[in-house]
Amino acid sequence: MRTTSNHILVIFGASGDLTKRKLIPALFDLYKQKLLPTKFAVLGASRTSLTDEEFRDRVVEFLPENEDVAEFRKQLFYQPVSNNQADDFLPLKLRLEALTQQLGIPGNYIFYLSTPPSLYGVIPEFLHENGLSRSEKYFRRLIVEKPFGTNLASAKELNVKLLNYFNEDQIYRIDHYLGKETVQNMLVTRFSNGIFEPLWNHNYIERVEITSAESLGVEGRGGYYDHSGAMRDMVQNHLMQLVGFVAMEPPVVVEANAIRNEITKVFQSLRPFKENMISRHVIRGQYTSSVIKNENVVGYREEPGVDPFSRTETFVALRFYIDNWRWAGVPFYIRTGKKLPTRVTEVVIHFKSVPHHLFGNSSNSINNQLIIRIQPDEGILLKFGMKTPGSGFDVQTVNMDFHYSDLANVTVPSAYERLLLDCMQGDATLYARGDAVEQAWEFVQPIINAWETNPEIPIYGYPAGTWGPENADELMKGANWRYPCKNLTNDGLYCEL
Ligand SMILES: NC(=O)c1ccc[n+]([C@@H]2O[C@H](COP(=O)([O-])OP(=O)(O)OC[C@H]3O[C@@H](n4cnc5c(N)ncnc54)[C@H](OP(=O)(O)O)[C@@H]3O)[C@@H](O)[C@H]2O)c1
Structure with missing residues (x-):
C-alpha cells in the first residue's frame, strides 16, 4: 500500500x-x-x-x-x-x-x-x-x-537548468495523457494477457495507427497556438509517449525507472527522418473555412491572433518505423488535428490477415483490429470475423467491446487526479523522464527544421470538419485510416465504442 x-x-x-x-x-x-x-x-x-x-x-x-x-x-x-x-x-x-x-x-x-x-x-x-x-x-x-521546451535545444537547456537545482528523481514532467486509465491499461492488456502478448510483434501485427482528433479549433488561443502547431503541441509529447507504451518491451518490474528505461529504448530505435524523406512520410495541413452544422466556420488563418500567412500546422500525419527486433518493418502511423469531425484519441493495432483465404477471396477475410480508446469513453474494442448466419460461409466483422464506464462502482479518475496523487506518493512512473523528452524532441526536430527552412514542402488545406488533407491517405500505401465516425453527428462526439 x-x-x-x-x-x-x-x-x-x-x-x-x-x-x-x-x-x-x-x-x-x-x-x-x-x-x-x-x-x-x-x-x-x-x-x-x-x-x-x-x-x-x-x-x-x-x-x-x-x-x-x-x-x-x-x-x-x-x-x-x-x-x-x-x-x-x-x-x-x-x-x-x-x-x-x-x-x-x-x-x-x-x-x-x-x-x-x-x-x-x-x-x-x-x-x-x-x-x-x-x-x-x-x-x-x-x-x-507542458510544454517542455519548444525545440530540442530549449528542452536540453531546460533539463540542464532544472538539474542544477533539483535531482532527476525530484522532477516530475507532466504529460497528462499518461494519467489516463487506458494508457496505463495498455501495460496490463499487453503484459497480463496470454492471448495478446505472443502476438504483439512484427510477425502478427501489420501496422499500428494512433489518432488524436479534436473537433475544436484554437478557441481564442490562436496567438499561442500559432507559435506551436500540432507537431509540438501533440506529437512530440503525448503521442510519442503513447508510442512508447505500445511498443516497449516488458519492463523487469512495475517501477518508474524500469518502465521509463523501456520507453527510452523505443525512442532510441526510432528510424530518424532524413530531409529528403519528410514530404513523403509527413503530411501537414491547416483547416480552411467551411460550413459545419449549417454554421459558417472560419479557417485557421482567419482566427484571432493567427498570422494571415501562417504556415503553422493544425493537422499532421506521419509514417515512421521502429528499427528493433520486435517491430522490424511494421509501419507506425500518427494522425492528429484540430477541427476534425469528432473528438477521439485511440490506438489501433491492425493484425495481419490469415495466410490462406479459405472462405473465398481476400475481401472475405478479416484483418483483426484491437482498438484502445483513450478518450472519450475509455475502453477496448476487438474486431474479429464471424460467420454470417445462413447458407454458405460469408464472414462479417463483429465487435467485442469493453467500456470503463460499464465497471460498476468504479469512477475513472481524471488524469490530473491520478498524476497528482502519484507525485504525492513519490511515484514518477507516469511522468516523462528528461532523457525521454529529449529523445522525442530529437525525433521530431528534423521535421520541424525542414518545414521551417524549406518552403517547397507543402502545407495542405482541409475544410474544417473533415478528416484532414486527402494527401494523408497516401501515407497509408493502399491501406486506409480507421475512421471512428465518417460524418459529423449531432453532438459531434459520436464514437463507435
Ligand atoms: N490551461 C490548460 O488547460 C493547460 C493544459 C496543459 C498545459 N498547460 C500549461 O500550464 C501552464 C499554465 O496554463 P494556464 O492556462 O493556467 O495559463 P494562464 O491562465 O495564462 O495562467 C498563467 C499563470 O501564471 C502566472 N504568472 C506568473 N508570472 C507570470 C508572468 N511573468 N507572466 C504571465 N503570467 C505569470 C499568472 O498569474 P499572475 O499574472 O497573477 O502572476 C497566472 O496565474 C502553461 O504553461 C500551459 O502551457 C495549460
Whole structure:
C-alpha cells in the first residue's frame, strides 16, 4: 500500500486557468475520496494580489456548492509572489514556514509550475536560492507542466537548468495523457494477457495507427497556438509517449525507472527522418473555412491572433518505423488535428490477415483490429470475423467491446487526479523522464527544421470538419485510416465504442 505523506502543495500560476479548471477539481476529488494526507495544504502563488479568501472564492468556481467544498477550501491558502529576482521568493518562504508551524505539517513541499513556460527555469532557480529545492529531512518535488521546451535545444537547456537545482528523481514532467486509465491499461492488456502478448510483434501485427482528433479549433488561443502547431503541441509529447507504451518491451518490474528505461529504448530505435524523406512520410495541413452544422466556420488563418500567412500546422500525419527486433518493418502511423469531425484519441493495432483465404477471396477475410480508446469513453474494442448466419460461409466483422464506464462502482479518475496523487506518493512512473523528452524532441526536430527552412514542402488545406488533407491517405500505401465516425453527428462526439 503506497502512503501519502503530509505536505504542502505550492502551485505557481495559481491565479490562472489550469489551476481552477483542472488542478483544484482534481484535488477536490482526491479530498472526497480521502486520498489526501491528513495534514495537507495548498499554497497558491502568483503575482496577482489576493487574500486567502479571495483565492478560495476564485478557484472553487468549478466545484459544486456543498459542505465538502466548504471544508476543502479551508486547506487552500494564497501568497502573492513576483518573480523578478530570487529575493522576491522570501515572502513565499516565510509563508511556507508559517503554514508548516500553524498547521503542524512537516517541511515536505511539492512545487507545481503552472505558469508561462518562460518561468520553468526561473522559479526552480529562485526556490534553490532560497534553500527550498533540496532538504536532507523532507521531500521536495517539482512538477513541470507542458510544454517542455519548444525545440530540442530549449528542452536540453531546460533539463540542464532544472538539474542544477533539483535531482532527476525530484522532477516530475507532466504529460497528462499518461494519467489516463487506458494508457496505463495498455501495460496490463499487453503484459497480463496470454492471448495478446505472443502476438504483439512484427510477425502478427501489420501496422499500428494512433489518432488524436479534436473537433475544436484554437478557441481564442490562436496567438499561442500559432507559435506551436500540432507537431509540438501533440506529437512530440503525448503521442510519442503513447508510442512508447505500445511498443516497449516488458519492463523487469512495475517501477518508474524500469518502465521509463523501456520507453527510452523505443525512442532510441526510432528510424530518424532524413530531409529528403519528410514530404513523403509527413503530411501537414491547416483547416480552411467551411460550413459545419449549417454554421459558417472560419479557417485557421482567419482566427484571432493567427498570422494571415501562417504556415503553422493544425493537422499532421506521419509514417515512421521502429528499427528493433520486435517491430522490424511494421509501419507506425500518427494522425492528429484540430477541427476534425469528432473528438477521439485511440490506438489501433491492425493484425495481419490469415495466410490462406479459405472462405473465398481476400475481401472475405478479416484483418483483426484491437482498438484502445483513450478518450472519450475509455475502453477496448476487438474486431474479429464471424460467420454470417445462413447458407454458405460469408464472414462479417463483429465487435467485442469493453467500456470503463460499464465497471460498476468504479469512477475513472481524471488524469490530473491520478498524476497528482502519484507525485504525492513519490511515484514518477507516469511522468516523462528528461532523457525521454529529449529523445522525442530529437525525433521530431528534423521535421520541424525542414518545414521551417524549406518552403517547397507543402502545407495542405482541409475544410474544417473533415478528416484532414486527402494527401494523408497516401501515407497509408493502399491501406486506409480507421475512421471512428465518417460524418459529423449531432453532438459531434459520436464514437463507435
Ligand atoms: N490551461 C490548460 O488547460 C493547460 C493544459 C496543459 C498545459 N498547460 C500549461 O500550464 C501552464 C499554465 O496554463 P494556464 O492556462 O493556467 O495559463 P494562464 O491562465 O495564462 O495562467 C498563467 C499563470 O501564471 C502566472 N504568472 C506568473 N508570472 C507570470 C508572468 N511573468 N507572466 C504571465 N503570467 C505569470 C499568472 O498569474 P499572475 O499574472 O497573477 O502572476 C497566472 O496565474 C502553461 O504553461 C500551459 O502551457 C495549460
